[in-house]
Amino acid sequence: MDARTIASLLRVAPEALPLALAEVHAAMTVDAPLRASFTGWDADALRAVVEGGGFTVASIAAASGGLRVHAVRVRTLPDYVAPGLRLFAVGLNPSLYSADVGVGFARPGNRFWPAALAAGLVTRDRDPWHTVRVDRVGMTDLVKRASAGAAELTPDEYRAGLDRVEQLAAWLRPGAVCFLGLAGWRAAADRKAVAGEQVRDVGGVPVYVMPNPSGLNAHDTVASLTDHLRAAMALADRRPR
Numbered sequence: 001m002d003a004r005t006i007a008s009l010l011r012v013a014p015e016a017l018p019l020a021l022a023e024v025h026a027a028m029t030v031d032a033p034l035r036a037s038f039t040g041w042d043a044d045a046l047r048a049v050v051e052g053g054g055f056t057v058a059s060i061a062a063a064s065g066g067l068r069v070h071a072v073r074v075r076t077l078p079d080y081v082a083p084g085l086r087l088f089a090v091g092l093n094p095s096l097y098s099a100d101v102g103v104g105f106a107r108p109g110n111r112f113w114p115a116a117l118a119a120g121l122v123t124r125d126r127d128p129w130h131t132v133r134v135d136r137v138g139m140t141d142l143v144k145r146a147s148a149g150a151a152e153l154t155p156d157e158y159r160a161g162l163d164r165v166e167q168l169a170a171w172l173r174p175g176a177v178c179f180l181g182l183a184g185w186r187a188a189a190d191r192k193a194v195a196g197e198q199v200r201d202v203g204g205v206p207v208y209v210m211p212n213p214s215g216l217n218a219h220d221t222v223a224s225l226t227d228h229l230r231a232a233m234a235l236a237d238r239r240p241r
């Protein structure tokens with residue numbers, strides 16, 4: 001992707017920047033450089049959004065009328081988020097497989113997409129673009145680093161990830177945030193948490209926590225995960241937007 005194309009994609013309103021970055025991320029190879037200028041941004045907020053887009057920020061510096069960012073495309077998933085979301089779904093972290101195909105929960109054994117279709121949360125299988133643009137369901141991960149398994153993640157990564165998700169939720173104001181994985185929420189927020197609606201909010205937005213839909217989780221089925229997603233949607237729909 002050439003610099004002119006990147007510049008045109010990133011010349012968007014602030015709320016549209018995450019999806020623009022997701023498009024750029026999809027068009028680039030791992031370790032490819034991103035150099036672009038942005039106006040109307042605080043440096044810390046811009047760093048968080050660019051990193052959420054699937055990049056490691058090497059530097060942010062003042063430039064004529066804005067900020068100049070040098071970043072590198074990472075082997076991970078970008079945030080698929082936008083204003084006006086009904087629900088904001090947060091996984092633990094991308095698998096290497098999902099990072100390579102560009103779709104969260106992509107493995108055939110993962111129950112997220114079958115449960116989301118059964119619950120009426122999404123209307124197209126394994127299509128995050130349709131999910132965010134049509135179904136108004138955003139997707140991200142608590143930890144952006146892709147790995148072979150969630151067991152590789154540390155409590156510090158979970159806590160830092162929760163701070164980032166909190167900033168996104170406060171900015172975009174979805175109906176509710178649904179964390180797909182008790183382990184991440186327990187490590188980041190409440191070690192005694194159980195599945196269901198939580199006492200603590202995230203960025204002023206109500207939170208629902210459900211079991212991990214990974215095929216490695218033998219305690220839950222598509223049917224039980226469907227019930228959790230329906231409950232998360234009901235929580236989201238109670239909140240006026």
